[in-house]
Amino acid sequence: MSPPIHPDVRIGHVHLKVSDLERSLAFYCEVLGFQLTQRYGTQAAFVSAGGYHHHIGLNTWESRGGKAPPRGNTGLFHVAILYPDRASLAEALRRLIQNKIPLDGASDHGVSEALYLHDPDGNGLELYVDRAPSLWPRSSSGELSMTTEPLDLDALLAEAPPQS
Structure with a gap:
C-alpha cells in the first residue's frame, strides 16, 4: 500500500466556468464579499479573501452564454x-x-x-x-x-x- 498523502497538503483554489462574467463577479464580490484581485479582460477574473492571489477563478473561455449541466451528469x-x-x-x-x-x-x-x-x-x-x-x-x-x-x-x- 502506498503511503498517505502529506498531512499538510491543502486544496488551494478553484476555477469555475461561468456564462456571464459580470453577473458572477457581482455574486462573488457583492453578495459573498470576495475581493477582485485581477481581471483578464472580459473573459476571466480572480477573486480572493484577505488579499490572497485568488481563491476562485471565474472564466468564460469555454462557457460564455452557456447553460449549467443537466442533473444526472458528472461534474463538480x-x-x-x-x-x-x-x-x-x-x-x-x-x-x-x-x-x-x-x-x-x-x-x-x-x-x-x-x-x-x-x-x-x-x-x-x-x-x-x-x-x-x-x-x-x-x-x-x-x-x-x-x-x-x-x-x-x-x-x-x-x-x-x-x-x-
Whole structure:
C-alpha cells in the first residue's frame, strides 16, 4: 500500500466556468464579499479573501452564454468555502438573506455547520465553519461519526456581528 498523502497538503483554489462574467463577479464580490484581485479582460477574473492571489477563478473561455449541466451528469458537486468562525458564517447568511439568495439546505454535520446554495450559473456552494476537532462526534470505537441534522438558522444569525 502506498503511503498517505502529506498531512499538510491543502486544496488551494478553484476555477469555475461561468456564462456571464459580470453577473458572477457581482455574486462573488457583492453578495459573498470576495475581493477582485485581477481581471483578464472580459473573459476571466480572480477573486480572493484577505488579499490572497485568488481563491476562485471565474472564466468564460469555454462557457460564455452557456447553460449549467443537466442533473444526472458528472461534474463538480460543490465548492466548499471554509469560514474562520461561526460569526463570519452568520454574516454570510445575513448577506444571502439581504440579497434574496435562496438556500438549498442548511445542516449541522457534527464536525461542521454548513449552508448550501448555488451561484448564478448553478455551481454548487457550501459555506461552512468547522467545529474544533475535540468536539467532533465519535463512535464508541473512536471513529468519526458525522451526522446531518437541521441547522438552526435563527441561532446562527444571532451570532452575526452588528451591522455598521
